[in-house]
Amino acid sequence: MLDKVPAASLTLDDVIAAHERIAPYVHRTPVLTSSYLNELTGAELFFKCENFQKAGAFKVRGACNAVFGLSDEMAKRGVATHSSGNHALSLSYAAGRRGIPCHVVMPRTAPEAKKAAVRGYGGQITECEPSTTSREAVFAEVEARTGAEFVHPYNDPRVICGQATCSRELLDQVAGLDAVIAPIGGGGMVSGTCLTLSNIAPEMEIYAAEPEQADDAYRSFKAGHIIADDAPETIADGLKVPLKDNTWHFVSNHVTDILTASEEEIIDAMKLTWQRMKIVIEASCAVPLATILKNPEVFRGKRVGVIITGGNVDMNKLPWIEG
Template identity: 75%
Template sequence: MYIPTYQDMLDAHDRIKQHIRVTPVRVSDYLNELTGAQLFFKCENFQEPGAFKVRGASNAVFGLDHEQAKKGVATHSSGNHASCLSYAAMLRGIPCNVVMPRTAPQAKKDTVRRYGGKITECEPSTTSREETFARVQAETGGDFVHPYNDPRVIAGQGTCAREFMEQTDGLDIVVAPIGGGGMISGTCLTLATQAPETQIIAAEPAQADDAMRSFKAGHIIADDAPKTIADGLLVPLKDLTWHFVSNHVTDILTASEEEIVDAMKLTWKHLRIVMEPSSAVPLAIILKNKDRFAGKRVGIIITGGNVDLDRLPWLT
C-alpha cells in the first residue's frame, strides 16, 4: 500500500491547478453568533462539477501515461466522484465508465452523462457496486480510479486544505464530512505537515456511523447498505483512508437526519449557497456540540452542491 506524501500533494496541485478553481471562503455573522465560533466555509460546491472530488479525479486522469489514457478510466460512485471523473476525462478527451447505484440522485446521473460518462447501474449496496464494477472494468480495461482509497485521489483532495489554510491565515479546527474518507485523508495529509497543531474533526450521519464506530473500536467496521439523506457518505473506510483517520483525526462526531436537514436549511438561508445534505453534516455537528467549538477558528469544507432542486428534503 503506497501512502501519499506531502510532496505528492504539492505535485498534484501543480498538475491540476489549470483544471480546477480556487474556491472562495464564505463567512456568516449570524452563524458565528449562533455557534459561538468563527466559522469559515470553504465552498468546494463552486467547482465546475459542483464538488471537491474534481481535485482527486483530475490528479488521477492527468497523471495517466499516454497508453493507459487511451483505454480511459473507470470507477464506482454514488454521484460526485462519478461526475468529477467524467469531467476530468472529458477535459483530457478519454473514455469514462461509471457504476452508480440505481437510487443515486437523478441530478448526479444527469451530470455524469453531461460530461460524457457512461453509466452502468447497480443495486444500492457495497457488494453489488463492487461486483458490477469488476465486470465493467474487465470489459473496458479502464484505469480504476477509486473514489477515495487511491493515493492519487487523496493527494488531489489534499490541495483543498492547502488553499484553505492560506485563505484564512490558519485555523484551530477543520471539520469535513466523512464517508469513505477521501477528503478527510487529504486534509490529514496536508495539515500533518503544514499545520500539525490544527485539529481535524470528521462529521458523519448517525444513521451511517461506521467511521465513528471504527474510530472507537480501532479497526474498520463496514456497513453494507446504510441509509441516510447524506447520500454521499454511504461508503465505508478502506485501508488507505483508515491509515489517515486512525493516525491523524482528532474525533468523529455524528448528527441525526433532522439535524442535517436543519443545518442545510440554515446555510441556504444565511450563506445563500446551494449545499447537498452530505455537506451540511459538519455544521450540524458543530450546532450539536457548541461547547466543543466555542471561541475557535473553525474551517468547514462544503464538499458539494449537487442537489435535486425538485426533491429538497424539507419539501418531501
C-alpha cells in the first residue's frame, strides 16, 4: 500500500501512475503570465493556475489519487480527514465522484465558503477548535466512530504523489524554467514539487514561501529539525499547519530556501494579482508573489514557475475591506 511507503522511496513512476489515475477527475490547469509583474519583479513569472482546478484548489490532485487508489473493500468504509478547507473540500469532491462517504474535521474558524463547498460535495463536517491539538483530538474520535480510511492533508505518500502531478504538468507547459516557488504550510505541494523536479530537473531551484506569522517551516529549515507551532494566526489560513515526517524529508533534502512575507505584503500581493491578472486567488496563494517582490535579487533574470494553489475565497471577508 502506497500510504505505508516511506517518502524517501517514492519514485517518478509513482507520480506517472498518479497522473494517469486522476486524469478523468482533474483539470490540466493553464499557465498565465503578466508583463506588468515581470517588469515589477525583473523576472519572467509563469503562474500555474490551480485556482482553476476542480474544487478550486490543487489539493484535489492528492485527494483523487488517494480515493481512486483505494481497494473496493477499503472504499466501502469511506474516507476521513482534518483540514482547514481545501483538502476537506477536495477529499469530499473525490469521495463524491467515487460514491463513498467523506468525514471531515474542520476548525470552527475556517472560511464559511470552504465549509459550504465541503457540504456541497457531500462531506460531513465535525468542527474543532483552531489548533493542531484540537484538530487531531477531534479527528481521532471521528476516525474511531466511522472506521473510515484516513487521508492526511499532506503527510500521506498518496497525496504527495498526487500533488507532484502539478509540477509535472508545469514542466510540460513551460520550457527552460530556472526555479519553481510554491506556498508552504504542511508541505504537501512543496514535497510533490520536490519529488517531480528532483527526478526530472534536479538542477532547478525550489523555493517555498511562508507567512512570517506562521513561519515554523522557515524555522525548521534553518534549525535542521521540525519545529511545530500549535495555533499560528495569519491571513493565509491554508498555511497554518506544521511539517510532518514525510514532508520534512523533501523539504530538508531538496528545497533551496524558504522565504517569508508579512501579513501586509501578502494582502498587497493578493490584491495586485486580482487587479493585474484578473483572477481570484486566496491569501495563501499570494505568499509566493509577496516573497518574490520582497526578494527581487533572488529571482531577477530568472524564469520562475509560480504555483497558485487555490481560489476558494470568502467574498464577504476580503482582507482589504474593513468590517
